[in-house]
Amino acid sequence: xxxxxxxxGYVGLVSGVCLAxxxxxxxxxxxxxxxxxxxxxxxxxxxxxxxxxxxxKVIKLKKLHATTDISWAVKNSEITIIAVGTPFKDGAIDLSxxxxxxxxxxxxxxxxxxxxxxxxxxxxxxxxxxxxxxxAIEEASGKKIGGFGLAMNPEFLREGCAVDDFMMPxxxxxxxxxxxxxxxxxxxxxTVFDDPIIRTNLRTAEMIKYTSNALLANLISFSxxxxxICESIGGIDAIEVFKGLxxxxxxxxxxxxxxxxxxxxxxxxxxxxxxxxCFPKDVKALVTHSTAHAYYPKILEAVLAINEQxxxxxxxxxxxxxxxxxxxxxxxxxxxxxxxxxxxxxxxAIKIIKILLEKGATVFAxxxxxxxxxxKELESEFLVLTNDYQEVLKDAEGVxxxxxxxxxxxxxxxxxxxxxxxxVIVDGRRVYDKLEMESHGLIYTGIGI
Ligand code: NAD
Numbered sequence: 436x437x438x439x440x441x442x443x444g445y446v447g448l449v450s451g452v453c454l455a456x457x458x459x460x461x462x463x464x465x466x467x468x469x470x471x472x473x474x475x476x477x478x479x480x481x482x483x484x485x486x487x488x489x490x491x492k493v494i495k496l497k498k499l500h501a502t503t504d505i506s507w508a509v510k511n512s513e514i515t516i517i518a519v520g521t522p523f524k525d526g527a528i529d530l531s532x533x534x535x536x537x538x539x540x541x542x543x544x545x546x547x548x549x550x551x552x553x554x555x556x557x558x559x560x561x562x563x564x565x566x567x568x569x570x571a572i573e574e575a576s577g578k579k580i581g582g583f584g585l586a587m588n589p590e591f592l593r594e595g596c597a598v599d600d601f602m603m604p605x606x607x608x609x610x611x612x613x614x615x616x617x618x619x620x621x622x623x624x625x626t627v628f629d630d631p632i633i634r635t636n637l638r639t640a641e642m643i644k645y646t647s648n649a650l651l652a653n654l655i656s657f658s659x660x661x662x663x664i665c666e667s668i669g670g671i672d673a674i675e676v677f678k679g680l681x682x683x684x685x686x687x688x689x690x691x692x693x694x695x696x697x698x699x700x701x702x703x704x705x706x707x708x709x710x711x712x713c714f715p716k717d718v719k720a721l722v723t724h725s726t727a728h729a730y731y732p733k734i735l736e737a738v739l740a741i742n743e744q745x746x747x748x749x750x751x752x753x754x755x756x757x758x759x760x761x762x763x764x765x766x767x768x769x770x771x772x773x774x775x776x777x778x779x780x781x782x783x784a785i786k787i788i789k790i791l792l793e794k795g796a797t798v799f800a801x802x803x804x805x806x807x808x809x810x811k812e813l814e815s816e817f818l819v820l821t822n823d824y825q826e827v828l829k830d831a832e833g834v835x836x837x838x839x840x841x842x843x844x845x846x847x848x849x850x851x852x853x854x855x856x857x858x859v860i861v862d863g864r865r866v867y868d869k870l871e872m873e874s875h876g877l878i879y880t881g882i883g884i
Contacts, residue, residue, distance in 0.1 A: 436460070436513060436622060437459070437460045437462075437511060437513050438451075438459050438460070438461050438462070438513075438515075438516060438623065439461070439463075439464060439505075439508035439509055439512035439514070439515045439516070440454075440461060440463050440515075440518055440556075441464045441465075441505065441508070441515060441516065441517050441518065441519060441536045441539075441540065442465065442517065442518040442520065442536065442557070443463045443464065443465035443470055443480070443501060443518075444518070444519075445481055445592075445594055445712070446518045446556060446557070446590050446592065447463065447465070447516075447556075448463065448479065448480070448483075448486070449483060449486060449592060449601055450518060450590065450601060451463040451499060452486060452489050452598075453489070453601040453602055454623070455493035455496075455498040455499040456489050456492065456493050456602075457602075457627045458498075458627070459623065460498060460512075461498060461499045462499075462500055462501075462502060462511060462512055463499065463500070463501040464501070464502055464504070464508045465501065465503065466503060467503075468503055470501075471501040471502060474490065474494075475494065475500065475501050477491040477494060481777065481778075482776065482777040482804045483595075483598060483775075483776065484596065484598065484775055485599070486597070489598065505539050505540070505543065506542075506543050509540055509543035509544065509551070510543060510547060512551075513550070513551060513552070513619070514551070514552045514553075514554060514619060515540050515551065515552075515554070516554045516555075516556050516588070517533060517536050517537065517540070517553065517554065517555045517556060517557055518556045518557055519535075519536050519557055520532055520557070521533060521557050521558055521559055521716075521720075522716060523715070523716035523719045526723060527723045527724075528559070528560050528716070528720040528723070528724070530559065530560075530563060532557075533555070533557060533559060533563065534567055534571050537553070537567070537575075538571045538572075538574075539575075540572060540575075541571055541572035541574065541575025541576040542576070544576035544578060544583055545575065545577050545578070550584065550619075551584065552583070552584030552585070552616050553568070553572055553583060553584065553586070554585075554586040554587065554588050554620055555587045556588050556589070558590075558641075558644050558645070558717055559587075559641055560645070560720055560721070560724040561639075561641040561642045561645070561724070562638055564585065564586075564587045564610070564637040564638075564640075568585070569585055569612075572585070580612060581613065584611075584612065584613070584615055584616030584620075585612040585616055585637070586609055586610060586611045586616045586617065586620045586637075587609075587610035587611075587637045587641055588607070588608065588609050588610070588620060589608055589610075589640055589641065589643060589644035590644075591606065591644070591647065594711065594773065594778055595773055595774060595775030595776045596775065604628060604630060605630075606630065606633055607624050607628065607630060607632045607633065608632075608633045608635060608640050608643050608644075609621060609624075609632055609633070609634055609640065610634075610635045610636055610638070610639055610640025610641065611634065611635075611636075611637070612637060617634055621634075645717055648713055648714055648717040649717070649718055649721060649735060649738075651699075651702055651714065652709055652714045652715075652717075652735075652738050653734065653735075653738050654699060654703060655702050655706065655709045655738075656738040656739075656742050657703075658673075658677065658702065658703050658704055658705055658706070659705060659706065659708065659741050659742070659745055659882070660737075660741050661673060661676065661705075662883035663741075665883055665884075666883065666884065672883060672884050673883030673884070674704070674865055674884075677703045677704060677705075680703065681700045681703060682694075686700065705865055705881070705882040706863060706864050706865070706882055707745045707748070707749050707783045707787070707837060707863035707864070707882055708742045708743075708745030708746055708783045709742055709772075709783075710772035710773075710780070710781040710782040710783050710784075710785075711772040711773065711778060711780060711781055712778060714781075715742070716781070718735055718738055718739055721735060722735050722736055746783045746786040746787045746790065747790060748882065749783075749787050749835050749837070749861055750787060750790050750791060750794070750835075752861045752880050752881075753765070753833050753859070753861045756833065756859050756861075757832055757833050757857060759794070759795075760794050760795065760796040760833070761794060761795035761796065762795060762797070763796055763832040763833070764797045764798075764799060764830055764832055764856070765799070765831060765832065765833050765834070765835065766798075766799050766827045766831035766834040766835070766855070767787065767788055767791075767798055767799070767800035767827070767834070767835050767837060768800075768801055768824060768835065768836045768837060768838065768843045769784055769800075769801070769802055769836065769837040769840060769843060770782060770784045770785070770788075770800050770801075770805045770806065770808075770809045770837070770838065771784070771804060771808075771840075772784075772838070773838060774838055774839055774841065775804075775840075776804065776805070777804040777807070777808050778805070778808070779808045779809050779812060782837075782838075783837055784802075784809075784838060785812060787835060788800055788813060788818065789813070792813075792815050792817055792818060795817075796817070797817045797818075797819075798815075798817060798819070799818075799819045799821070799826065799831065800820050800821075800827065801820075801821055801823065801824045801826075801827040801843075802822060802838065802840070803822050803842060804822075806820045824842065824843065825850075825854060828846075828850070828851065828854040828855055829854050829855075830854075830855070830856045831854075831855050831857075832855070832856050832857045832859065833859040833860075833861065834855065834859070834860050834861070836860065836861070836862050836863050836866060836867070837863045837864070838864075839864040839866045843866075844867075848867075848871060848875035851872075851875075851877055852875055852877060857878075858876065858877040858878065859877070859878045860872060860878070860880070860881075861880055861881060862879065862881030862882070863881065863882055865881050865882065865883060867879065867881075869884070
């Protein structure tokens with residue numbers, strides 16, 4: 436099928452490249468010329484495992500092309516997928532990019548006779564596609580809905596494994612305005628995937644996406660709430676509590692003596708909080724949107740409040756062990772909001788680094804992929820950003836583990852002891868073994884102890 440994708444960020448580019456590799460003819464549209472030029476020169480503007488190799492392949496096969504020209508893209512496709520950003524701004528979701536792209540697509544549809552489906556893939560609050568998007572297209576095209584198709588196909592990919600998630604989806608949800616829109620969208624997927632498609636109306640599809648992210652954010656904040664209770668009481672390690680919890684036969688599945696833990700249990704772990712471009716903004720957007728519809732969601736408000744306090748707990752724990760951080764070299768391992776991505780949006784590391792700098796510390800932070808993005812967000816003569824963890828650890832008086840990249844998990848206790856001035860570790864993801872660290876003379880603490 437001929438598909439155009441508007442917005443070529445994490446979701447748009449991954450979707451475009453994967454759809455092209457599945458055999459569709461894809462045109463990626465972005466308003467930023469530098470992004471378009473990079474793509475057409477086989478360079479991925481974002482880091483995502485496997486993406487750049489696949490990008491080069493589909494461009495060479497002439498299955499994908501990038502452009503800033505939305506008019507050409509819409510005219511030469513039968514479906515346009517909207518994948519622009521929906522940031523949280525001034526207390527609510529900012530739908531201006533959605534409105535703008537819907538209007539631009541509508542303007543192109545005015546002169547097009549062929550039936551065309553517009554599909555929203557961005558995460559938008561329930562009610563957006565059938566009101567704001569529909570109206571913008573109708574007004575700009577002069578056509579009534581039905582003369583064009585409208586669908587909402589939420590994206591569930593996770594940064595860091597986005598290509599695999601797209602190519603092996605756990606579910607495909609298509610909210611459709613009518614049968615014709617649904618059948619066109621279903622054809623994009625059911626020619627390649629066996630999984631059943633979940634068909635809903637437009638609002639339900641939008642709500643499924645928010646509910647998924649709200650549940651995962653809930654589990655993380657629930658874990659941190661329990662961890663904080665353990666810490667307050669003392670003498671309890673939250674890690675052991677969760678190990679005991681997940682043995683519940685309503686959680687674990689045991690077959691022939693083998694235990695299978697559902698993926699959700701990965702979220703039942705103490706940590707320094709969730710970040711990224713989705714969980715924080717989506718939970719906030721749902722709270723605001725719901726409140727505007729006269730229901731105040733108390734649990735979700737608490738999920739956000741707990742998450743807000745977690746980064747500062749890391750610094751408090753460090754100060755308990757080494758005193759005031761002023762004029763001390765502090766090492767930070769990890770800047771990206773999670774491993775295998777260069778995305779630093781809402782990363783707990785950014786908040787932690789800012790707190791440390793405000794307190795007068797000299798911060799050396801390390802990340803394998805996110806240093807360039809971090810340099811745009813953080814600027815201080817007391818901050819060094821590098822991808823060399825040894826430089827970061829050397830002579831440091833304390834280290835905070837924030838992002839559990841494999842290369843950080845593999846650092847041996849001997850290496851911490853050898854390089855650091857004072858081998859004090861605050862483990863924000865509970866990746867190190869406390870007893871092993873202590874047996875090598877390290878002073879170890881973490882979230883949940
Ligand atoms: P992003 O910021 O990485 O990319 C958005 C892109 O859209 C940018 O390159 C921007 O230049 C472009 N753009 C904006 N307006 C445009 C216009 N009118 N015409 C052409 N291009 C335009 O965003 P993202 O992380 O890919 O997220 C996109 C949407 O998908 C959001 O709603 C997000 O919540 C949702 N989502 C993101 C993820 C994720 O892991 N990042 C996962 C699922 C869903």
